[in-house]
Structures are given as structure tokens and as C-alpha cells.
Amino acid sequence: MLTKLARAVRTAFVVALGAALLGTGPGVAQADPDGPVIGGGSGIIIDNQFECTVTTVGHDHTGRLVGLTAGHCGDAGAQVWAEQARGAGVIGKFVYSNHDLDYAVIQFDPDRITPVNRVGNLTITNLGAPAQFPAVVCKEGRTTGNTCGIAWGDIFQTDETWTQMCVVEGDSGAPVVVGTTLVGMVNAYLAMACFGPEVGTNTSAIFNDLNARGGIGSGFYPI
Helix, strand or coil: CCCHHHHHHHHHHHHHHHHHHCCCCCCCCCCCCCCCEECCCCEEEECCCEEEECCEEEECCCCCEEEEEEHHHCCCCCEEEEHHHHHHCEEEEEEEEECCCCEEEEEECCCCCEECCEECCEECCEECCCCCCCCEEEEEECCCEEEEEEEEECCCCCCEEEECCCCCCCCCCCEEEECCEEEEECCEECCCCCCCCEEEEEHHHHHHHHHHHCCCCCCCEEC
């Protein structure tokens, strides 16, 4: 269960996210015949309103092409566009959203995207345990790009790691890595943007939950 502080942080962040992103409209890009490139760190548009970041893309136990992002970015049924190629149309939809752990599963149309394991300066090759102090973690977000900082660890034992990375609205869902190992996602920041700390769900908790459910996304392995 999340602590009252963690819930308060997330509640405040969701309010700020909604206020900041409602009505935004990124420019329309030309459609890519091979489908837009999507991976951990790619910007997405949800329901033609909200901007968030993909955590990772891979396959589940049945071979479906799926990805993750933050749960407060949308609920089941929400449609997804690629931010840099809106002209490509809808590339997937939310199929599950967990508001306790604040993660969501996106099922992508394999005929409409080109999945990759590297976006910007971040590469994901495997999945790992939560980062511990004083490890340095990095993230790739659609708003602030690639930033790094020290990991404070799971301070309140709530399946969340606190870090000192720069994040702002739109970075929600961004992958958090140690080297090329995915260890978490960006969910919220406390106090001032880019002054942190940032709070994000450990991906080990996410994948444990997905596997326990046994639905779309279970048995996930990255591209």
C-alpha cells in the first residue's frame, strides 16, 4: 500500500498534469510508412489531450506487442498517438491501468509502429531490481530528455524509488535505468520541478503485479 505522503504527492502531480496539458496540441508530423519509432523515452499523446512518455516496449507471454507508461496518463480504452508522428494515426490503446502502483499497459498495433530499445541517449536491454543509494540513475523523458541523478532508494518501503533527477509534466512514464537496465518509471515530483526529488514506481513491483494478473502484459520481455 502507498503511504499517505506518496498518495498526496501523486494526487498533486495529477492535478498539475491535467491543468498543464489539457488543450495542448503538438504539430502534426508526416506518416512514416514503416510506422513511427517507439521505445522507452518516446513521447505519446493520449486521447488527443495528454502528453506522457513510454517506459518500455516489448512482448508479453503470448507475443503481443505492449508497452508501459504511468497509470495517471489514462485508463483502459484510451487511444494513443505517437507525438512525433501524429499523422500516423492511432498506434495503440490502453488495456489496463493500475492507480495504486500508477502504471498502465498499452497494447500497440505491430503494423503501425517500429519498436526499438533505444531512444535518445537511453537504451534498455534488460530488467532489474530497484536502484539503491548511492547509485546513479538516468531517465529519458519527452519533455526534459535525458537527465541523471542519485537514487535515494525506496525510502518509505512503498515500491517507489526517490531520485534526484530533473522531471516535469510530460515526463510521466519515462524509463529509469541503471546503465541499460530498466529499474523504474517516472511518476511524480515533490516540490519544484527539476529540483525534486522525483518519485517513481519500481518496475519489479509492476512486473510482479502484471505476472500475478496473468493478462495482457504478463511475462513481459523488452525488445
